[in-house]
Amino acid sequence: MMDVPRESVLCQSKWDRASGNYDWMTWGDERRFAAAKADLLARMTGRCLMVAAGTGNDFRYFPPDLTVTAIDISPRMIEIARSRAAAYPGRLDLQVMDVRALEYSDATFDTIASVSTFCSVPDPVRGLRELRRCLKPGGALIMFEHVRSRLGPIAILQDLMTPLVRRWGPDMNRDTVANVLRAGFEIEVEQNVYVDVVKTIQARRPADGVERRDDQIPNA
Numbered sequence: 001m002m003d004v005p006r007e008s009v010l011c012q013s014k015w016d017r018a019s020g021n022y023d024w025m026t027w028g029d030e031r032r033f034a035a036a037k038a039d040l041l042a043r044m045t046g047r048c049l050m051v052a053a054g055t056g057n058d059f060r061y062f063p064p065d066l067t068v069t070a071i072d073i074s075p076r077m078i079e080i081a082r083s084r085a086a087a088y089p090g091r092l093d094l095q096v097m098d099v100r101a102l103e104y105s106d107a108t109f110d111t112i113a114s115v116s117t118f119c120s121v122p123d124p125v126r127g128l129r130e131l132r133r134c135l136k137p138g139g140a141l142i143m144f145e146h147v148r149s150r151l152g153p154i155a156i157l158q159d160l161m162t163p164l165v166r167r168w169g170p171d172m173n174r175d176t177v178a179n180v181l182r183a184g185f186e187i188e189v190e191q192n193v194y195v196d197v198v199k200t201i202q203a204r205r206p207a208d209g210v211e212r213r214d215d216q217i218p219n220a
Contacts, residue, residue, distance in 0.1 A: 002028060003051075005121075007122040008073065008098050008100075011073055011098075011120070011121075012074055012134055013071045014076055014167075014168065015072070015073060015074035015076075015120075015141060016075065016077070017168075018074075018078040018168065018169070019055065019074055019076040019077045019080055020076075022054060022055050022077070022080075023057065023173070025169075026054075026057070026116075027038075029039040029116075029162075030057060032194070033144070033193060033194070033198065034061075034135070035144070036144065036193045036200060037061050037115060038056060038061040038107065039059065040061075040113075040117075040142050040143075040144055040200050040202075041061040041062055042061070042064075043111070043140065043142055043202070044045045044062060044063055044064075044066060044068075044111045044113055044140075044142070045063075045110055045111055045140075046066075046097065046109070046110025046111055046146060047066075047067050047070045047106075047109050047110050047111075048062075048066055048067065048069070048109060048111045048112070048113065049068070049069050049070075049071070049104075049109045049111070049112045049113070049131075049134065050062075050068055050070035050071070050112075050113050050114075050115075051071060051112065051113065051114040051117050051139045052071070052072055052073075052099070052114060052115065052116070052117035052120070052121075053070035053071060053072045053078065053081050053094065054077050054081065054115075054116075055077055055081050056070070056073060056080065056081030056082075056083075056084030056085055057084070058082045058115050059081070059085060059087075059088050059092065059183065061166055062088060062090070062092075064088075064089040064090055065089065065090045065183075066090045066091070067090065067091045068088070068090065068091065068092045068093070069092075069093050069094075069095060069154070070085065070092060070093070070094050070095070070098070070107075071094075071095045071097040071099065071102075072094075072096065073095055073096070073097070073099070074172070075095070075096050078094050078095075080196065082094060085167050099117070099121055099127040099131070100121065100122070100123060100126045100127045100128045100130055100131060101130070102131075102133070102134050104134045105134070106133055106134065107134070107135070107136045107137065107184050108134050108135075108136070109135055109136065109139060110135075110136055111138070111139060111140045111141075111142065111164050112131050112134070112135055112138050112140070112141050112142070113141075113142050113143070113199070114141075114142075114143045114144070114145070114148055115143075115145075116143045116144065116145065116170065117143070117145065117149070118143070118145055118174060118176045118179065119145060119146045119170035119171050119172070119174050119176070120171065121168040124152055124176070124179050125182050125183050128179055128180060128182075128183030128185070129183045129184065130164065131183070131188070132171055132183055132184050132185060132205050133182045134187065135205045137205055137206065138204060138205065138206075138207030139204065140202065140203070140204055141180070141185055141201075141202075141203040141205070142200070142201070142202050142203075143176070143180070143200065143201040143202075143203070144199075144200050145174075145198070145199060145201060146170060146172065146174075146176065146191070146197060146198055146200075147174055147176045147196070147197060147198075148172070148173040148174055148175050148197075149196050149197050151195070151196065154195070154197065155173065155180050158172040158173040158197070159173050176201070177190055177199075177201060180201060180203050184205070184206070185203040185204065185205060185206075186203060186204050186205075186206055187202070187203045188202045188203060188204060189201070189202040190202075202206055
């Protein structure tokens with residue numbers, strides 16, 4: 001049996017513990033950001049992958065009649081999400097999986113979506129490169145993410161809070177836009193939803209088959 005990295009075990013355990021209170025913890029975000037998430041996820045087309053399904057709250061924003069695979073590192077999150085998946089008017093399969101080690105072939109999906117995901121993934125660039133691998137050339141990556149502010153005082157506060165907050169929730173200071181570029185995606189739209197700490201990102205895997213090297217990715 002292959003050894004599971006310790007950081008994956010810790011991440012799974014953290015989100016298993018959070019699963020029972022997750023809907024309550026995110027209730028405010030659900031009210032404030034529902035419209036932005038609905039607008040973003042309406043762009044899902046073709047065969048889709050949803051990363052970090054959580055308790056399935058965002059399934060309601062999926063367009064109908066799609067074929068969707070939704071994954072989460074937490075088995076308890078997946079169990080809670082099952083009833084919401086069953087209500088989706090299309091095909092929605094759930095899998096327990098680490099985004100950094102996807103069990104899918106290259107170029108499987110037309111669209112990959114994430115909601116509040118890459119503020120929590122250990123080694124986020126590795127996870128994003130796995131998404132690029134599994135996305136068809138020209139396929140879309142659409143993301144709703146909490147990120148580190150570019151405004152100095154806010155960024156410093158996020159840096160100070162992150163060591164405490166990451167014990168039970170996400171990192172607050174991830175530079176996810178830069179990480180998307182480092183993973184080899186082309187960003188088409190970056191839009192602030194709340195100041196510049198919550199934003200949507202629309203990106204694509206390059207369609208011409210030419211994968212950019214790390215030294216071709218701009219520094220953050």
